[in-house]
Amino acid sequence: MDNAIAIQGIKGSFHHIAAQQYFGNAVALIECLSFDSVVSQLLNKHVDAVVIALENSIAGSIIPNYALIDNNDLYIIGERYLDIQHHLMAMPGQGIQDIQEVYSHPMALLQCKAFFKKHPHIKLIEDKDTAEVAQRIQNGQLKGVAAIASQLAADLFELEILANSIQTIKHNETRFVIVQREKPDFTEAKIDKASLKFELDHKRGSLAAILNVMSDCQLNLTKIQSLPKIETPWKYAFFVDVTFDNYSNFKKARSILEIMAEDFKILGQYKHTK
C-alpha cells in the first residue's frame, strides 16, 4: 500500500512540492485547509506522515507549528528547504492586460504588493489557498482571472505563467519538516541532525553551559530560538537544531543535556538537507 500523507493546502501547493521531494509521487495525498487539520489526520491515523512548514527566511519560526509538534509529541523524520517563488498564472492565450482580478492568499498578495502597484488595473481579492485558485480557474475555464501560485500548480492545472517570481523579496526560503506520530527505527549512521527542545531557568550562564556541552561534543548549532513561558515568569523554552558528523557524539551530548536541562526532549532525528 502507498503511504498516505497529509499536507496543508491542495495539490500544487508548496507543501505538495516538499512532500513530492521527500516521498516522490507514489503517495496518496490528503489535502487539508489548516495545520490543525493536518495534525488531526495524523493523530487519527488517517495518514502515516504529514508535511509542515516550520520556518521561513522572511518571518522566522512558525511558533504555532512548533507547538503542534511539541504538544502532540510528534516526531520529525526529515526536512526539505524550498525557495518559494510566486508566479502569476491564467488560462492560456491571455496577456497581463486581459487580467481584471487576482485571487490569492492574503500573505501571497502582500508578498507581491510591489508587482501589482505597477498593474493598477488588476483588482486583488483575498482567498483561502494559492493553488486552489489555480485549480478553480482551470475547472471553470475562467478568463480575465489569474492566480498567484507555484510552477507545479501551473503544470498541474495547465495554466500559462504571465509573470515569473513576482514576489517583492526575491529569496524566501522555507523549511518544511516531515512528521510522524512516533520515533521510527533508524540507522544511526544515516542521522546527522536533531531538533531539540529544553527549558532553562533565568540563571546567568545556564544557556552558555548547555552550548558549551554541545560544542565540546562536536555538535554544530544551526538554529536557536528562545520562547518565554508566560505562565512561568523567568523560565524559557529553547528550540535548538544541531548537526553532527558522528552519531555517538550526539548520544554523548544527549546524555549530559538530559541531566543539565529541564524537560529535555528530542523533537526529531533525521538527515539534514542543507
Add this chain to the structure above:
Amino acid sequence: MDNAIAIQGIKGSFHHIAAQQYFGNAVALIECLSFDSVVSQLLNKHVDAVVIALENSIAGSIIPNYALIDNNDLYIIGERYLDIQHHLMAMPGQGIQDIQEVYSHPMALLQCKAFFKKHPHIKLIEDKDTAEVAQRIQNGQLKGVAAIASQLAADLFELEILANSIQTIKHNETRFVIVQREKPDFTEAKIDKASLKFELDHKRGSLAAILNVMSDCQLNLTKIQSLPKIETPWKYAFFVDVTFDNYSNFKKARSILEIMAEDFKILGQYKHTK
C-alpha cells in the same frame, strides 16, 4: 511642544495602549495602517518616536519588524509588555443575540474562533484594523454589528462590552518597543537592558564562546533568536536581549563582543519593564 508619536493602527489599538503607558496622554498620535508607514513617519521626521510590536507569546518574534529597526538603523529606547485581551463590543443596549455581524482583523477573528463557534448566528467579516471597526460602529451608530477590540477602544468609542476576553488562548503577551531615529543621551545608571545583533560563522562553539563572555560579564540572556542569512550560506545573524545590574559590566562585555562577533550592533539600550 508635545512629542509626536506614530503607531500602527488607530486610537484604541494595542499600540495606542503601549504608547499611552510609555508616554502618557500628552503626545500627538499619528495613526498608520502599516509598520512600513510607521517607520516612514519616523524617517521623514514627522514624528519623534514610534511604537512597534516586536514579539508575542503565541507567534514569537515579528522578524519583519526587527528588520525595519535594523535596516533603518533605528534605536530602541524602551519597551512595554501588554497582556492582549480581546473583547466583543457593540452599541449599548444590545445583547449578543442581537449581533449579526462581527468585523475584525483576520488575526483577531482567528484567535477568537472557538468563541464564535458557540454563536453560529454571527457572521464573521475580515477587516483592516480592530479598533477602527469600533470607531466606525460609534460614528455610524450601527446596530447589530460588533467589533473585537481592546478595553481602551470600548472606552474611547463608548461601546458596551458584550463578552470579555473572548480569545481562545487566554494569555497572549505582546512586547512593544519604543523606537527613535538615533541613540539618545542617557544616564548609564538608568539602563539595565540592551538589544543586540551580531553575526557568526557556522563554526562549532562560536555562539557558546559569545555566551560565555556574556555570562562572565554578569549579563543575563532574556531572548535569543538565530536567523540564517540566506544570501550567505552557513552564516547566521543573532538577535539577543540581555539584562544587567551594572552598566559597567555591559560596557566590558560590549568591548569584547565587538572584537569577537562580526557586525556587532546595539539595537537599543533602555530600562527593562519585565
